[in-house]
Amino acid sequence: MSTTYDIDLAGREPALEAIDLSVYYGDTHAVQDVSLTVPSNKVVALIGPSGCGKSTLLRCFNRMNDLIGSARVEGRVDFHGQNLYDDAIDPVEVRRRVGMVFQKPNPFPKSIYDNVAFGPRVNGLKDDLDATVEQSLRSAALWDEVSDRLTDSAYALSGGQQQRLCIARTLAVKPEIVLMDEPASALDPIATQKIEELIYELKKEYTIVIVTHNMQQAARISDYTAFLYMGQLIEYGPTETIFTNPREERTEAYVTGRFG
Amino acid sequence: MPHVSLTAKGSRNFKEGAIGAVLFACAAASTLVTIGVVLVLVRETFAFFSEVSVIDFLTDTRWEPMFQEQHFGVLPLLVGSVMVAVGAGIVALPIGLLTAIFLSEYAGPRLRKTLKPLLEILAGIPTVVYGYFALTFVTPLLRVFFPETEIFNAAAASLVVGIMIIPTVSSLSEDALRAVPDSLREGAYGLGATKLEVSTRVVVPAALSGVIASFILAISRAIGETMAVTIAAGNLPNITVNPLESIQTMTAYIVQASLGDTPQGTTAYRTLFAVAMTLFLITLAMNVLSQWVLARFREEYQ
Numbered sequence: 001m002s003t004t005y006d007i008d009l010a011g012r013e014p015a016l017e018a019i020d021l022s023v024y025y026g027d028t029h030a031v032q033d034v035s036l037t038v039p040s041n042k043v044v045a046l047i048g049p050s051g052c053g054k055s056t057l058l059r060c061f062n063r064m065n066d067l068i069g070s071a072r073v074e075g076r077v078d079f080h081g082q083n084l085y086d087d088a089i090d091p092v093e094v095r096r097r098v099g100m101v102f103q104k105p106n107p108f109p110k111s112i113y114d115n116v117a118f119g120p121r122v123n124g125l126k127d128d129l130d131a132t133v134e135q136s137l138r139s140a141a142l143w144d145e146v147s148d149r150l151t152d153s154a155y156a157l158s159g160g161q162q163q164r165l166c167i168a169r170t171l172a173v174k175p176e177i178v179l180m181d182e183p184a185s186a187l188d189p190i191a192t193q194k195i196e197e198l199i200y201e202l203k204k205e206y207t208i209v210i211v212t213h214n215m216q217q218a219a220r221i222s223d224y225t226a227f228l229y230m231g232q233l234i235e236y237g238p239t240e241t242i243f244t245n246p247r248e249e250r251t252e253a254y255v256t257g258r259f260g
Numbered sequence: 261m262p263h264v265s266l267t268a269k270g271s272r273n274f275k276e277g278a279i280g281a282v283l284f285a286c287a288a289a290s291t292l293v294t295i296g297v298v299l300v301l302v303r304e305t306f307a308f309f310s311e312v313s314v315i316d317f318l319t320d321t322r323w324e325p326m327f328q329e330q331h332f333g334v335l336p337l338l339v340g341s342v343m344v345a346v347g348a349g350i351v352a353l354p355i356g357l358l359t360a361i362f363l364s365e366y367a368g369p370r371l372r373k374t375l376k377p378l379l380e381i382l383a384g385i386p387t388v389v390y391g392y393f394a395l396t397f398v399t400p401l402l403r404v405f406f407p408e409t410e411i412f413n414a415a416a417a418s419l420v421v422g423i424m425i426i427p428t429v430s431s432l433s434e435d436a437l438r439a440v441p442d443s444l445r446e447g448a449y450g451l452g453a454t455k456l457e458v459s460t461r462v463v464v465p466a467a468l469s470g471v472i473a474s475f476i477l478a479i480s481r482a483i484g485e486t487m488a489v490t491i492a493a494g495n496l497p498n499i500t501v502n503p504l505e506s507i508q509t510m511t512a513y514i515v516q517a518s519l520g521d522t523p524q525g526t527t528a529y530r531t532l533f534a535v536a537m538t539l540f541l542i543t544l545a546m547n548v549l550s551q552w553v554l555a556r557f558r559e560e561y562q
Contacts, residue, residue, distance in 0.1 A: 067449060069368070096452030106443040109466050119451035122461065166447065173451055 003247045005237030007037045007224065013080070015040045015177055015207035016061055016098075021075035023056050023065060030056045032231040033075070038177075038224075043199060043208045045222035045239065047215060049259065052228040054211045058179050060084075061209060062098035063091040096123055099170035103182040105162035107154035107169070112137075112146050115154045115165055119173035132172055139205075140168035141198050160191025167198065171206075178202065180210040184217065196221050215255055219243050227251045301540060304533030311527045317534065323497035323513070325528040326521070332531060334538060336497035340414065340507035341483050341539075344493060347418025347503060348425055348482040353475055355422075356429025357464075360471075363430065364437035365459045376431070383427040391491030394420040399492070406504055412494030415503035421482050421489065428478040436470020437463055469554050476550035480543045486511035510539045 007014075016038040023031040031053040038044050046054040056065065063084060065071040077084040084094055096119075107115050116133045120126060133150070137143040142164040146157070154165055163183060170178055180199070184192040199208055199221050212218050218225050219239060226236040227250075235242060235251040246252045253259055309317070312332045320333025359379065363372050398416040402409045409415070440463050448458040464471065494506030495516055508516075514535055522529045 062450065064446065064450065067446065092452050092454050095450055100446075100450035102443060102446060102450070104443060106441075106447040108444060108447065108462055118448070118453075118461070122448075122451065122453045122457045169447075169451065 002233050003235045003237070004035070004233075005241060007039055007237075009037075009039050012040050014038055015042075015079075016209070017078040018057070018060065019076045019078065021057070021060060021073070021077060023053070023060060024072045024074075025068070026070050030231055031060070034228075034233045036226055036233060036236055038207060038209055040207050041203055041205075042223040043203050043210060043221055044224045044226065045218035046209065046211045046226050046228060047213075047218050048228035048234075048254070050213075051230075053231040054226075054228050055181055057228065058181055058209060058211050059100075061177065061179055062095045062100055063089075064095075064100060066091050096173050097175050098177045098179060099173060099175035100179045101163070101166050101170055101181065101183045104186050105159055105166050107157075107162050107165050110154060111151045112154050112157070112165060113150040116168050116172050119169060123173055125173070136168040136172040137165075139171050139202070140164045141194065141201070142168055158191070160187050160194060163187060163191070163195060164198065167195075167202075171202075175206065177207045177209065180208060182211050182213060185213060192217075215243075215257075227254060229254070298540075301533055301537050304530055305537040308527065308530035308534040311530070312534075321499055323508075325517075325531045330527070332527075332534075334510075334535065336499050337508060337510045337513050337535060338538070339499050340493065340497065341509040341511070341542075343414050343501075343503060343507060344418050344421055344485070344489055344509055345479050345482040347414065348422035348485075349475070349479050351419055351422025352425045352429050352478055352482075356426045356474070356478065357433055357471060359426065359430040360433035360437055361459050361464065363434045365455065365463060376434075379430060380427050382423065383431075385424075387424065387485065387487040388491070390420040390424055391417075391488040394488060394492035402504070409504040410494070410506045412492065412496075412506040413504050414493050414507045417489045417493035418503060420492065421485050424485065424488065425478040425481050428481055429474050432474030432477065433467070433471045436467040436474065439470070440466045469556070473550040473554045476546050476553065480546035480550070483546070484511065484539065484543050486515060490515045510535050514539075 014037045018034055018036045021031060021034045021036075022029065034053075034057060036057075046058060048054050056071075059065045060073060060077055061084075065073060073085055075085075079094075079098070082089065108118060110118070113133055116136050117129050120129055120132050125132065134143060134147075137146060142161060145161060146152075146165075149156075154162060157165060163186075167178075167183070184195045187195065196217065199210065202208060203223075210218075210222065222239045224237065225239040225242040227234045227242060227246075227248075229250055235246055235248045242251060243255050246255065317332055317334050319335070320331050321335050322331035322333050323336045324331040363375060367375060394416040395412075398419050399409065399411060399413060402413070402415055444462055444466060445458050448462045453461070489509045490512040493509060493512060495508050495512060496506040497508045497513070498505060500507065514532055517528070517532050522532075
């Protein structure tokens, strides 16, 4: 019942591969048998109406659902040939390689510098911390705005700057994949545009999976789009196809704004 | 047009007014009592200082108001109180904070619901029981390890006062830790932090104002604690740093002097108020300090 197009991996190993993935919250089957391949160095958007399971699916990719006591995951998520849900896997190691940026900017109540240095410090990457911090802030397009006030509180920044700080903080641990859960939904249009430009830059080095409510945003920034509805993956393929020529009725109804 | 009465009925007006007056009287009574207590303290303290100089009170190293040659140096009592408070703090602050971290970050909801009330029972045990516990259990135990321990000693009193104030620290600190938004925890987990790192490097620093306020309140309780230290720490005003010796705290002195041997109207009698005033000022200062810490750093997280 779902449609999946061929994903062009360009001869490379996929960054992530979900296979028959299901998530339950108590009796609720929030994500139902989803299989999805995330190609390396691409932006994959997860779209769908509220409650369709897109955030839950995203949180499977770095085992964030472990933190919710009632959540139970079945199926596999393969990453470098290993199932992230294998008993031997340490979720702490997973999250180092698969970073996450959240819906609301959530900087720590620390200085700008300490926010970015937090990840390297807890992961024992203390060599040349100053350079790591600078490079991460540059990658997040924030360096020019904060380089002269790194010791200021992160809360002195605007919402958009805080979100870029959270992106810098994630990049500082040098992940391979960055998960973004509606990273611009709490921001104004100008801050949103900056985040979108940043995502475009970041895919040169990182694979990005982004959940968004905003269909125009998905259309602008993503290479592939997955449409989820009521816990099921309805259609997954190149963004242009999904938005201009979808095969599934429900996808077309959603992307043309007939429901959502 | 039918007549509709919108004017108030006389009896209802009277009832509402009376209820308001009763409620106001209750609120006013407690405030007035507080003011009265402070006024009496101030008056008697002034009377005391018209007979004894403030300098002597603060610098004399002997507290001997009942002796032929009187000395009114509050330092020995102050040292006694501070020693008990410091000892209690050494016991209660780490244990209380670690308990709070456990309850807030590690324990599941069911375990927390069971443990927290149990811990708060500690706060409900009458302090006289703690005093006898110190005298009949802690002191003999101390003597096993340190035979030179005196029967009445500061160490045993500090230990039990410390146990007594653990719930103050753990309960208030836990509230502060739990008030830290989960989004901060998720952010830290998302960077590959372990549970310990999330707790110690993100949650505790974010809740620091509440944690410190709980410390200050607990120490303030330890300074004001009376019964346990009167029973266990002794009645010997003594400037010492050895916790195995007998001491006297400000509160214990007030108990001793109130027991009736001191003739009313004498300077020795007025020492009661001078010491009480000192105690009141110290605990007041600490309460104000804890309020200030809370308010000053409240906006640490969004």
